[in-house]
Amino acid sequence: MAETGEQGATAVGNAQGEPILQIRGLKKHFPLTRGVVVKKQIGAVKAVDGVTFDLYRGETLGIVGESGCGKSTVAKLLMNLEQATAGEVFYKGEDITKLSGRALQAVRRNIQMVFQDPYTSLNPRMTVGDIIGEPYDIHPEVAPKGDRRKRVRELLDVVGLNPEYINRYPHQFSGGQRQRIGIARGLALRPEIIIADEPVSALDVSVQAQVVNLLAGLQREFDLSYIFIAHDLSVVRHISNRVGVMYLGRMVEIGSDEQIYEHPTHPYTQALLSAVPVPDPDGREGRERILLAGDVPSPANPPSGCRFRTRCWKAQDVCAEIEPVLEVPERYQSEPGEPAAHPSACLFPEERDIVGTAE
Amino acid sequence: MSTTDTTAVGQGNTTPSGTSLLEVDDLHVEFKTRDGIVRAVNGVSYSVDSGETLAVLGESGSGKSVTAQAVMGILDMPPARIPSGEIRYRGQNLLTMSNEARRKVRGAKIAMIFQDALSSLNPVLTVGYQLSEMFRVHRGMSRKEAKARAVDLMDRVRIPAAKERVNDYPHQFSGGMRQRIMIAMALALEPDLIIADEPTTALDVTVQAQVMDLLADLQKEFHMGLILITHDLGVVADVADKIAVMYAGRIVETAPVHELYKNPAHPYTKGLLQSIPRLDQKGQELYAIKGLPPNLLNIPEGCAFNPRCPMAQEVCRHELPPLHEVTDDSGRPIAGRGSACHFWKETLHG
Numbered sequence A: 001m002a003e004t005g006e007q008g009a010t011a012v013g014n015a016q017g018e019p020i021l022q023i024r025g026l027k028k029h030f031p032l033t034r035g036v037v038v039k040k041q042i043g044a045v046k047a048v049d050g051v052t053f054d055l056y057r058g059e060t061l062g063i064v065g066e067s068g069c070g071k072s073t074v075a076k077l078l079m080n081l082e083q084a085t086a087g088e089v090f091y092k093g094e095d096i097t098k099l100s101g102r103a104l105q106a107v108r109r110n111i112q113m114v115f116q117d118p119y120t121s122l123n124p125r126m127t128v129g130d131i132i133g134e135p136y137d138i139h140p141e142v143a144p145k146g147d148r149r150k151r152v153r154e155l156l157d158v159v160g161l162n163p164e165y166i167n168r169y170p171h172q173f174s175g176g177q178r179q180r181i182g183i184a185r186g187l188a189l190r191p192e193i194i195i196a197d198e199p200v201s202a203l204d205v206s207v208q209a210q211v212v213n214l215l216a217g218l219q220r221e222f223d224l225s226y227i228f229i230a231h232d233l234s235v236v237r238h239i240s241n242r243v244g245v246m247y248l249g250r251m252v253e254i255g256s257d258e259q260i261y262e263h264p265t266h267p268y269t270q271a272l273l274s275a276v277p278v279p280d281p282d283g284r285e286g287r288e289r290i291l292l293a294g295d296v297p298s299p300a301n302p303p304s305g306c307r308f309r310t311r312c313w314k315a316q317d318v319c320a321e322i323e324p325v326l327e328v329p330e331r332y333q334s335e336p337g338e339p340a341a342h343p344s345a346c347l348f349p350e351e352r353d354i355v356g357t358a359e
Numbered sequence B: 001m002s003t004t005d006t007t008a009v010g011q012g013n014t015t016p017s018g019t020s021l022l023e024v025d026d027l028h029v030e031f032k033t034r035d036g037i038v039r040a041v042n043g044v045s046y047s048v049d050s051g052e053t054l055a056v057l058g059e060s061g062s063g064k065s066v067t068a069q070a071v072m073g074i075l076d077m078p079p080a081r082i083p084s085g086e087i088r089y090r091g092q093n094l095l096t097m098s099n100e101a102r103r104k105v106r107g108a109k110i111a112m113i114f115q116d117a118l119s120s121l122n123p124v125l126t127v128g129y130q131l132s133e134m135f136r137v138h139r140g141m142s143r144k145e146a147k148a149r150a151v152d153l154m155d156r157v158r159i160p161a162a163k164e165r166v167n168d169y170p171h172q173f174s175g176g177m178r179q180r181i182m183i184a185m186a187l188a189l190e191p192d193l194i195i196a197d198e199p200t201t202a203l204d205v206t207v208q209a210q211v212m213d214l215l216a217d218l219q220k221e222f223h224m225g226l227i228l229i230t231h232d233l234g235v236v237a238d239v240a241d242k243i244a245v246m247y248a249g250r251i252v253e254t255a256p257v258h259e260l261y262k263n264p265a266h267p268y269t270k271g272l273l274q275s276i277p278r279l280d281q282k283g284q285e286l287y288a289i290k291g292l293p294p295n296l297l298n299i300p301e302g303c304a305f306n307p308r309c310p311m312a313q314e315v316c317r318h319e320l321p322p323l324h325e326v327t328d329d330s331g332r333p334i335a336g337r338g339s340a341c342h343f344w345k346e347t348l349h350g
């Protein structure tokens, strides 16, 4: 299929083999309504507004960005849990935004999601064993009935939960324990793609390390592909081959972990990296932080031109008029080997070392 | 013991001298379950003063939230039970107070920001209504006044276009925005003490920085105490004055923030610090403490950490280590430092 994406970007050059998911010009607009009895649409929240990227087999693509920028909505669109307003999601050449019924079910077996909210995504009336084993009811071919308890116990062990907890209910677990239940459930069907929305944010760093190591191990073993959404940029760096940065419904920069972390060219990425708290109290005062001015604009009414311009310290008049495209900036196009040469949606891209590894 | 004026807002100085704003003293909490008694909190003590920030760290499932819920008086009893311990707010034991007196403290004096923003907000009421209610019930404001204050608060926690979104329902906000609404709710009545249970877990780093700055500003302005429960050691390093580390329902280490990062005195803390992924590093495998967290139905005898501890000796398997005072090289106690490890000295110097 052709590159129909509005932002026109293909993935960076380090593509290992064929893409397993191709996302083109994806949009989701939620209607804004007024009135209780007669609902009248007065606008739309443009939660996702033209996003294009590829996911390759066996890779981990990290997605980071401001809260509310549309990460979870993208994740749900990829599973067809939300109906896309526009755009396509190709899985092995098939547009899953157009699928329904049995065909969709078959695809979903191979694409599993671990949800952001460990509190509301687990049914309070089901035991943990039933929750983790539920996918086997829908896809009984994966595990014969007599085998299920054993599989569930294995999964509990794999995510670092005591298999003796199999008969407990979700409310008897702490936040972090519930998140691990969600991960175990996501792994049950041994899918090809796992979309993990904040899978480790409620875990202590040691359990987090166990889960991250676990995910990496499973990936090596089964050639899994991950989309890993998280706010913790250190964790994202650790697990990702590539990282995409979103702002207000759009992808603003994408590249390998080295390109994004050590050679970011988009001002928003630079601000994001500078805000990462460093686990060292002696560094409290010494660090340079790019503090963003102003508030996050409403996704119902995004700024014209570059959406970041209301908070960008480099913004010029032209930024209000021209919408920057996600592509390798012109000034770096002549140096394809340079780490700065990766797609960035800014009219004035410029490398800046934030993390300080270049010293 | 003086009775505190429960109508005044944000007074910082009514604490009888010598008592902290909040003291948790040898608290025990257990849950009755089908499989037996779950001992979630096993003798926790900590304190926080006005204007001070205590960070509570620790294993997921170690009792951080349950302790906080006991302080707030929001545990379901049964199945929960508090067999012993005291929780003193300005010297008064909350556990023996009348229900009415306690209600006055909760919400207005001690407010909590919960870990689970979605389930703490009522899904069928607009966020504006839920915020306004606080002002109507506690401050007797008119509907209009209260609504204006609600918009104000949403602005303060940086909800874009607050005026237009005040009539939206919780599910229409992103995870991070809901968390900010929870923060707005806790701040509404300008309490003396805020217990924030992972307030920034769902937030991106720039908003997180803003929210923590906001909390810190308000804390200074109103001289509030803050108990911050979090897994983010970066945030802790940024804002905490002192730290308590929990494992299996106990405090295993206490220390001022600088000391803890530089020189942990408990093997669990040490393992935790080693597990932090770093922004400037891409390693092969992250360090992780080996083994599984303990089953609280059946906590290991002796030191609960012993099956996973690289330093464990025979004594650790049958003797429960008390919280030892940690001393410097010349034997003088270091203020605020304690470690519940038989071999804290070796850990500190190893």
Ligand SMILES: Nc1ncnc2c1ncn2[C@@H]1O[C@H](COP(=O)(O)OP(=O)(O)OP(=O)(O)O)[C@@H](O)[C@H]1O
Pocket: A030, A031, A045, A046, A047, A065, A066, A067, A068, A069, A070, A071, A072, A073, A074, A116, A299, B171, B172, B173, B174, B175, B176, B177, B202, B203, B204
């Ligand atoms: N059902 C809905 N109706 C209306 N607006 C919605 C709905 N779901 C999400 N939104 C809006 O869409 C935008 C994107 O939300 P989304 O949950 O995708 O953000 P996110 O990037 O995952 O944020 P976070 O990091 O806080 O989880 C937000 O402005 C949110 O308020």
Ligand SMILES: Nc1ncnc2c1ncn2[C@@H]1O[C@H](COP(=O)(O)OP(=O)(O)OP(=O)(O)O)[C@@H](O)[C@H]1O
Pocket: A171, A172, A173, A174, A175, A176, A177, A202, A204, B031, B032, B033, B038, B040, B058, B059, B060, B061, B062, B063, B064, B065, B066, B067, B079, B115, B296
């Ligand atoms: N209603 C309940 N019945 C039985 N056990 C419970 C109940 N509520 C909590 N627990 C147990 O009590 C322990 C402490 O839970 P708590 O929520 O305080 O952990 P936490 O330290 O806050 O963990 P996290 O960092 O994951 O939020 C957990 O092991 C949990 O399984």
Ligand code: SF4
Pocket: A266, A267, A268, A306, A307, A308, A309, A310, A312, A313, A314, A315, A316, A319, A324, A345, A346, A347, A348, A349
């Ligand atoms: S296009 Fe202009 S406003 Fe947008 S990020 Fe670049 S410099 Fe800033």
Ligand code: SF4
Pocket: B266, B267, B268, B303, B304, B305, B306, B307, B309, B310, B311, B312, B313, B316, B321, B340, B341, B342, B343, B344
């Ligand atoms: S008391 Fe023993 S088992 Fe416990 S932390 Fe110290 S050395 Fe390890």
Ligand SMILES: [Mg+2]
Pocket: A071, A072, A073, A116, A197, B174, B175
């Ligand atoms: Mg989200």
Ligand SMILES: [Mg+2]
Pocket: A174, A175, A176, B064, B065, B066, B115, B197
């Ligand atoms: Mg908790």
